[in-house]
Amino acid sequence: MDNFRTDLALERRDLYNKAHNIEKDIEGIETEEEKIDDKIGISRVKVTNEKGEQAIEKPQGNYITIDFKNLKIATVQEIENAAEVVTKELKALIEKHINLQEPILVVGLGNIYVTPDSLGPKVINEVDITRHLLKYLPDALDKNTREVSAISPGVLGTTGIETLEILKGIVDNTKPKLVIVIDALASRSIERISSSIQLADTGIVPGAGVGNARKELSQNTLGIPVIAMGIPTVVEAAAIAADSLTLLIKKVQEQGESNQFLNQLQEEDKYSLIKEVLTPEEYNFIVTPKEIDELIEKMKDIIARGINFAVN
Amino acid sequence: MDNFRTDLALERRDLYNKAHNIEKDIEGIETEEEKIDDKIGISRVKVTNEKGEQAIEKPQGNYITIDFKNLKIATVQEIENAAEVVTKELKALIEKHINLQEPILVVGLGNIYVTPDSLGPKVINEVDITRHLLKYLPDALDKNTREVSAISPGVLGTTGIETLEILKGIVDNTKPKLVIVIDALASRSIERISSSIQLADTGIVPGAGVGNARKELSQNTLGIPVIAMGIPTVVEAAAIAADSLTLLIKKVQEQGESNQFLNQLQEEDKYSLIKEVLTPEEYNFIVTPKEIDELIEKMKDIIARGINFAVN
């Protein structure tokens, strides 16, 4: 079994291919790259059968990763461009599952008091909701307005209740036809922190990336399609060390200083190796960039805007 | 019909007695005062039958108001004393309805982004919950530990979902035996802002005090007893003006300068009069003291501590 420690299908595909020393995708995995401009790129990974599922340990479905460059210094215009890309991809994914006016529930996972985990609740605060207006002030809205509601259910550690237990009741009582879930993820690479969004129509397992998996939120458990918008905001110390070691060995080899041990190490899963070393020392911290406050603010603007134009 | 514009049974009793020019409580209303120390006082209002219900428009049950003096400059010790009083009263109310180990759900109503409405969510963040530990780490806890869970469901304006719709599902799925609801209220008097707590075992109608009533949270709607902890955090401009006018007329009368019109005005419901004047001018603002941030912090400490010692 591969130890991916990332929620991104794209990174899992890369790790799988590397681990098995293959260049082309295996059967069951289809990938595609698109470059929007010099700041924004899109990667599409499609898992089409059980073989693909087993390879990257992600259920069959569509995984779209949108990467932004230099988000930290993005201008207002660049934020709006990014949101537009999110809108286009999200809208297409929604239309695969429901009709134009069918009701949507937007769910922001996470903890408002923990900066790298606060993205979900912050997005919810800016989603344009219509459900209460359609109910109490229907004349104030265009008659084709889609019913949109939103909830930020908190985290198990402060509620004592599984997210699924909370959402199950809300879905039963308010009857949306599709759920969009926003969640902060763990990434394998620090460069992706608050600089990537993964859209997937296969649901989500909250906390999976940080080794603290909760009950999955998906069509299986909620009875309606679940689109997950996952944003990497943290990374393990072991992942940073593993990536650094990869770069180090590469450089050492370039300088002709290598030797059998390093060559062999280059082939291995350095992440697992380092994790094994760090864990007993209680040293495998989960970290986030120093600038996380600002990264979260910018990502929140992109996602809220992206959702608002996609659903309304 | 009286126009109370207050959620506090105590204030309604006072307004009713004044409006009907009576000194002693009518049949169906029983009241009692207790002075804890020179900073803390308790008033108990019991509505015992339908006559009492109709008089003050509050359902039959127990209403306990705890008043704190000078909360703004309270010391850590005074905060702890206040919390102790809350614990004692809350514990007694809980024990009227459920047994020692029966599960409790604590609900913090309100909007974290609106300071005078942020008390509920802030308390939830500090409630000691046990439900997830009892489920996943039972050995870590004493075997008599009560199951406590907590949720901050947001407000209709940001979720589009009635609080009742959210809670109904959670109660069905997690099966608590009693709900404690924390809500920010409107008061009739600015002195009570973030300086009083009303405990009631009759449930709550969120938003009632600001003329924006939602579906009630009570045994009727949730199927289990609901203890409401209401904390006044806002007051209408009309209430401030009415109270000021009362004081003004009183002074004018003392100075022998009064006249028939003022004497008559003194008997009247100045609040309704002023509200009528202010409303068409869009001048009947809802206000909160300048120091609301600090008042909310202190009240949060009292309530969270008060609950933690009462339920665990």
Add this chain to the structure above:
Amino acid sequence: MDNFRTDLALERRDLYNKAHNIEKDIEGIETEEEKIDDKIGISRVKVTNEKGEQAIEKPQGNYITIDFKNLKIATVQEIENAAEVVTKELKALIEKHINLQEPILVVGLGNIYVTPDSLGPKVINEVDITRHLLKYLPDALDKNTREVSAISPGVLGTTGIETLEILKGIVDNTKPKLVIVIDALASRSIERISSSIQLADTGIVPGAGVGNARKELSQNTLGIPVIAMGIPTVVEAAAIAADSLTLLIKKVQEQGESNQFLNQLQEEDKYSLIKEVLTPEEYNFIVTPKEIDELIEKMKDIIARGINFAVN
């Protein structure tokens, strides 16, 4: 002596004219109104001599009040329009005192932890400063770039230091040619709360409007021109009551129910009367609208944008 309890020259002029029962401005006061659109109006009060100074107790100079309607529900476009008006008025005022490239220091008074007093520090966080870049990275900027620096000095209650003592040293050491000071004010009317900006080139007395005057910040004390941007964010309970009483008496008189006492009261300074009644009761709270968090956010956007386009 008139008891104005407002920092706005415009309100003082109105109160003075009313108290002295005059309709036209006295010599020494010149006023002018301008309507930008149906949301934004400008009032200009010019105090031209000592007589004017004594009348409204404000030093000679220019006082420009910009009023915004319905700021609470303003769109992004309306915020930008409002900022443009601020830019135009501020730029004109700056150009009366210094040349295009002379350095400016922007000062945000107030306390970040007290919502109605947090505007100044929040604006400082969004002012585009250039002084450090001109010093350390001069090639990164256009050579005509004005030197802009900014400081949020805190309040006497948390620093123990008079704002003047802090600014004096900074002005001496960094040598700006003009200071722009942003401060939260008390208004006489709740409608103006976070809906008006007063620009004045006469400096400012921090805390004056709430009866807690500090040493003035002005050309007299700092040695360079001081433009004050004052934004009402709080109002006294007595002012609310006085305004309400005025409306009430007016209505009573319209209904022919009046009498000599009320007619006389109508002429009087109800604010002083009510203040006198409320103060011994410790009831003269300073209040702010329930929506103050959002009002401050929007006003911050207007002022920061207004300044950034005016100074750069």
Add this chain to the structure above:
Amino acid sequence: MDNFRTDLALERRDLYNKAHNIEKDIEGIETEEEKIDDKIGISRVKVTNEKGEQAIEKPQGNYITIDFKNLKIATVQEIENAAEVVTKELKALIEKHINLQEPILVVGLGNIYVTPDSLGPKVINEVDITRHLLKYLPDALDKNTREVSAISPGVLGTTGIETLEILKGIVDNTKPKLVIVIDALASRSIERISSSIQLADTGIVPGAGVGNARKELSQNTLGIPVIAMGIPTVVEAAAIAADSLTLLIKKVQEQGESNQFLNQLQEEDKYSLIKEVLTPEEYNFIVTPKEIDELIEKMKDIIARGINFAVN
């Protein structure tokens, strides 16, 4: 020249000794360890002459590092114990330089909007200041009360003004006899993040640990003694990787799998090596633990309490 990338004298001493393969301190450096209890330890490094200065590139003076274990889950009692240790050490350091009643200025460096850099401003908000009371309400205080003032001057990036330029004027105008500066530092090891405090009576160079050095704050520049309280809150990715690699090689060697290259690598400065590899890839992020919000809150409580009991 050694490349320390840490502001902690203790870590520099360790790095120096390791780099030069020595076990005992060189002449000019004296160290001492003290264990308070199983949670708190103190290390004292004294730099006594120029040789010591050159070795660890820190000026002559006293460096006291207090380490806390498991701060993340510290109880209220443990926080108070930690504050008591800070008080004792800080008081001793203050008494080396000034008398009991001589005035102190407390300076909180950092940016309130950047969580890992917000410690200084947050502490300032909780320091008990007396200077304004001694000036305006002297009778309210005991006559031996020390004059304490406090300021949070902001950062160069938002003010455009060097901290030294701001403090110089304040010191000149308010005449304290000693300055205490609180600053967030970079550490070489992630374990120390928000778990250590370094006290030093040699002043501070803001931003030094993150390669962004500002003008030093010290007796040389301010004319009075400067006690620095430095708290590590961030760490470089390269430092994490270097530490991980050290652990990895150690393990490999234990397993007898080592070889000449690794043995040689073990002796080298892996940090510099990795930094060299990461920097051209723009991969040398500065990171902070996921739990930084809570760590900062707890550290703020320790430091504010520690200072308040030390100075008053």
